Amino acid sequence: MRITVNGLKVYYVIAGAVSRPAIVLIHGFPMGSEMWQSQIHALKRNYRVLAYDLRGQGRSETGDGQFTVESLVDDLIALLDELRIERAILSGLSMGGYVALRAIERYTDRVKGLILCDTRSEADSNEGKLARASTIKAIKKDGVRRFATSFLRDALSPSGFSDVRLVRAASRIICKNRPLGLCGTLLAVAARTDTSGFLPKIEVPTLILVGEQDRITPPDLSGRMHAAIQCSELHTISHAGHLSNLENPSDFNRRLLEFLYENFGGQ
Ligand code: MLT
Secondary structure: OEEEEOOEEEEEEEEOOOOOOEEEEEOOOOOOHHHHHHHHHHHOOOOEEEEEOOOOOOOOOOOOOOOOHHHHHHHHHHHHHHOOOOOEEEEEEOHHHHHHHHHHHHOHHHEEEEEEEOOOOOOOOHHHHHHHHHHHHHHHHHOHHHHHHHHHHHHOOHHHHOOHHHHHHHHHHHOOOOHHHHHHHHHHHHOOOOOHHHHHHOOOOEEEEEEOOOOOOOHHHHHHHHHHOOOEEEEEEOOOOOOHHHHOHHHHHHHHHHHHHHHHOOO
């Protein structure tokens, strides 16, 4: 389904009964809501699950390509308003985590739980910003398909990258993206704020998951978030890199369901 928020058409899927606790799945870069298929399937019986494509990615519109993580938070809140979801559990993977952390910082009362997967609270270092600049150049020069392969080589564990079916499925999601949207997203991510100072103020139950072989947001960054967020629990997902929900969906979903059940009921 598509809905207009802040002047742009946003693609979303929603499943599960209205009476159930709402959980919003926010995807990473350069993906789309499709990356959450296994989690939607696992959660929809007991929760109201919303997954959507961020502005500039998947089937959502990009607009003029000039946006920030603040715009992505504005879109998330407008989407919740449109769908009449007052409070939600936000689950973000990597860039989705940047959006979730900034959303709870700006709209604390709208968030009743957090799930931070393969993400970090720190903003980009100078080195990180320069890497974004090179990626923008590479996408413009060589296109999305070639970028998909280099991204997956870094994002998946070595054994995940040798799994032809997994690589094909993830590439298919990435290749639905357009260069303008991906480059706009890279600029937005490079300009994001550092949310580390807010972590000690988080008072909602928080689950932190990280692939044991995550090289993009390595486990020690999750350890730092866990130390700073009082009401958090941290679990490492074995046999997984940065896209831990795709590489080891059974362990990922088990941790997700256990956390949700313990903190929000729903079974
Ligand atoms: C993501 O998975 O969202 C990206 O790898 C995040 C990033 O590049 O910082």
